[in-house]
Amino acid sequence: MNENISMRDSFINEIYNFAKTDREVMIVSADMGAPALDKFRVELSNQFLNVGIAEENMISVASGLASEGKKPYTMAIMPFTTSRCHEFIKLNQGLMKIPVRVIGIGTGFSYDDSGPTHHTTEDIAIMRAIPNLTIYSPSDSIAAAKISRITYKENKPTYIRLDRKIQPIIYDENETFESGFKELRKGFDICLIATGSMVHEAIKVAKKLEETGKIVGVIDLYRLKPISPEIIKVLSRYKKIVSIEEQILDGGFGSMISELITDNSLQVSLKRIGLKDYVYCYGGRENIQKFCNIDAETITKEVEKL
Amino acid sequence: MDEKRIKELQKRANEIRKEVLEMCILGKTGHVTSSFSCSEILTTLYFGDVLRYNSQMPRWQDRDRFILSKGQASPILYVVLANAGFFPKSWMTSFCSTNAKFGVHLQCDIPGVEFTTGSLGHGLGLGAGVALAAKLNQKNYHTFVLLGDAELYEGSNWEAAMFAGHQRLNNLIAIVDRNGLGVLQPTEDFLKLEPLERKFEAFGWEVRRINGHSVKEILGALENFRGHKRDKPLMIIADTVKGKGIEFIENVALWHGVAPVKQEDIDRSRRELENYSLEEEYE
Numbered sequence: 333m334n335e336n337i338s339m340r341d342s343f344i345n346e347i348y349n350f351a352k353t354d355r356e357v358m359i360v361s362a363d364m365g366a367p368a369l370d371k372f373r374v375e376l377s378n379q380f381l382n383v384g385i386a387e388e389n390m391i392s393v394a395s396g397l398a399s400e401g402k403k404p405y406t407m408a409i410m411p412f413t414t415s416r417c418h419e420f421i422k423l424n425q426g427l428m429k430i431p432v433r434v435i436g437i438g439t440g441f442s443y444d445d446s447g448p449t450h451h452t453t454e455d456i457a458i459m460r461a462i463p464n465l466t467i468y469s470p471s472d473s474i475a476a477a478k479i480s481r482i483t484y485k486e487n488k489p490t491y492i493r494l495d496r497k498i499q500p501i502i503y504d505e506n507e508t509f510e511s512g513f514k515e516l517r518k519g520f521d522i523c524l525i526a527t528g529s530m531v532h533e534a535i536k537v538a539k540k541l542e543e544t545g546k547i548v549g550v551i552d553l554y555r556l557k558p559i560s561p562e563i564i565k566v567l568s569r570y571k572k573i574v575s576i577e578e579q580i581l582d583g584g585f586g587s588m589i590s591e592l593i594t595d596n597s598l599q600v601s602l603k604r605i606g607l608k609d610y611v612y613c614y615g616g617r618e619n620i621q622k623f624c625n626i627d628a629e630t631i632t633k634e635v636e637k638l
Numbered sequence: 639m640d641e642k643r644i645k646e647l648q649k650r651a652n653e654i655r656k657e658v659l660e661m662c663i664l665g666k667t668g669h670v671t672s673s674f675s676c677s678e679i680l681t682t683l684y685f686g687d688v689l690r691y692n693s694q695m696p697r698w699q700d701r702d703r704f705i706l707s708k709g710q711a712s713p714i715l716y717v718v719l720a721n722a723g724f725f726p727k728s729w730m731t732s733f734c735s736t737n738a739k740f741g742v743h744l745q746c747d748i749p750g751v752e753f754t755t756g757s758l759g760h761g762l763g764l765g766a767g768v769a770l771a772a773k774l775n776q777k778n779y780h781t782f783v784l785l786g787d788a789e790l791y792e793g794s795n796w797e798a799a800m801f802a803g804h805q806r807l808n809n810l811i812a813i814v815d816r817n818g819l820g821v822l823q824p825t826e827d828f829l830k831l832e833p834l835e836r837k838f839e840a841f842g843w844e845v846r847r848i849n850g851h852s853v854k855e856i857l858g859a860l861e862n863f864r865g866h867k868r869d870k871p872l873m874i875i876a877d878t879v880k881g882k883g884i885e886f887i888e889n890v891a892l893w894h895g896v897a898p899v900k901q902e903d904i905d906r907s908r909r910e911l912e913n914y915s916l917e918e919e920y921e
Contacts, residue, residue, distance in 0.1 A: 388793075393764075400771030400772070
């Protein structure tokens, strides 16, 4: 791996790699730009379509193309391709199972100072409610590239949530990302579980706790749907689970973990850490996270209380 | 097409209406009036040598794609498809029953149906994608989309219209079933749709306006659509009457989305439809 890049760019670079040899692969963009997209647009111009800032039409046109054998990836800022297009995705991908890969850019507070119009803090809740939709949520650029390739091979209706900030590298190139989750750190009693960029907060928390002699586990759940049944065994090794998300708690990531625990009658407790409301708060993502009590420092204090 | 054939198609459109009526009476539901306004349109497309299809190979690659965006008019498409041999007519008798193959809105797992529709504003964008795929895949099929007029309030139609115009999708033909009624009121009373021709022209479409109950005019609007030199998508605004053929439900908003269930309404519907089909008004 050379210079680290964002998950968005890493994912698109990999699309470029398979789009070069498979001319059915297309990117349908709602006027969404990215450094990695420039190369795609120039070199594979016949496979690139800008439908303008019209996300519903982006989903519709991509679904029409996919029903005729094309392999489109749609790309838009996350709230506009999830909340706004939810019903079209429900019908086209959930009900009719048309294999469009819907990419949302900007998980949680990724578009920090753009404000709450551009934050996406409920996509997990609403998108996981759609049957037949596979959901990926990578946590670094290596995961993003590998998962990009997986979505190509799978050729299924898929939603991919990508952060637009550059995140530290977690994985090495040998990771296959087939299992759906990874126990990044093993611990005693307590396990932190997160997805996407919040995995990095979980790692920070685990490191802080380690300094005080407390060894906690960390799980990266990078495939939110379908959840790997293998995760049950891992969770049941612990006594207390802490879910960490940059999402509204109602129906979100922690709710998903709660369902997993309940449905499998696991004898573990669950503490959900996440958001309760929309916020007008600026000064960068870290500051917003601090304001919302989902920064590593505050989470560490919460976990210490357990 | 000769006059005799056109007259036969006019008659057939009424026979189709009768089957729709009986299907909806049996099912005790179904959008009868929305189906009746587009009977001549569907009859002409499927039985007037317009659409290319093979009922024994519903997914035949070179078929023309027909997308019924106004999915609430599913009864008439189901009747037409059954008549065209896509599936047994016996399926029609179980409409909306416990062992039904299909219900009120259109369902894509029925042979001959391209997409599940009923969510308005859904079909034109899909059609634009399907038409663009034909260009990219160098296929000669045409894509037809039948829209309800009151679904034009959905903004997604205008996103799709702008896209199709810009992409010069001359293999895309949309037809608006302009029956003039929404659920509650005439469209022009609650939110003006007109001037529709100028709107679609401004969005890059070639527009024709016709009497949507005249097979002759429908065929005229579609004349030589395969061999044309048009470089734009084609929009046909077909002026129609909601509930056409049963006078007492024609243009009556309260009859939206329902079938006659009271015996007196059933009898009257059958009688009036029979009388209408004897009028031969297009001779």
